[in-house]
Amino acid sequence: MSYREKIAWLSLIAMAVAYGPYFMFVARGPSPWEPLPHLHPLGLFALVSIVRMLILGAGYLYLRLGSPREERPPLDERDRAIEHRSLSAAYYVLIAGMILVGCFMPFSSTGWTIVNAAIFWIVAAEVVHYSVVVASYRLQASS
């Protein structure tokens, strides 16, 4: 497994660990957050973002120390093609999500529901980005 594929796996795991529980929590509805409906989701989001950064930081450090310099070469044309493909796929997910959140949700939802929906689509775009990276490296692996 190449260094860049490991980084993509790490990013996927960090997002699943951090944002998975967050979205499960907020999907239960706003009632547990009364009487400060804006403070609790914001604090929780800050907490999961810090958790994600800690996982990524520790993971990067572990992979960097565990991989000799020759296993971390600069991007070549295949890496750039994979990056381009994955970003294109993520872009369409993000655009579709933002159209949904910005153009349709204001007629049916309010406040934190819209904010969390926007965060969800940003995370979904990131998940698509790293998933396409992993899938591309897996499909092109020689054995």
Added chain:
Amino acid sequence: MMQGSISNRIRTLRFMNGEMSQAELGQHIGLTRQTIAAIEAGKYSPSLEAAFRIAQVFNVPLGEVFQWDVKATPLKAS
């Protein structure tokens, strides 16, 4: 559209050039070992520039490294 696939003789050419490793070939042309492995296995088609560089490393024409294998397709009756 004409159907076909690209094959290559990189493994053979590496063997004929002193069992050159994938990493060595990659270093010569600025690609990673994994990319050379993917090209060899036919799972990634390199850019034209990279293809020319590979041929240059082995000192052979491009056609001796990469071949276009045409797939025979039956003609449709009009």
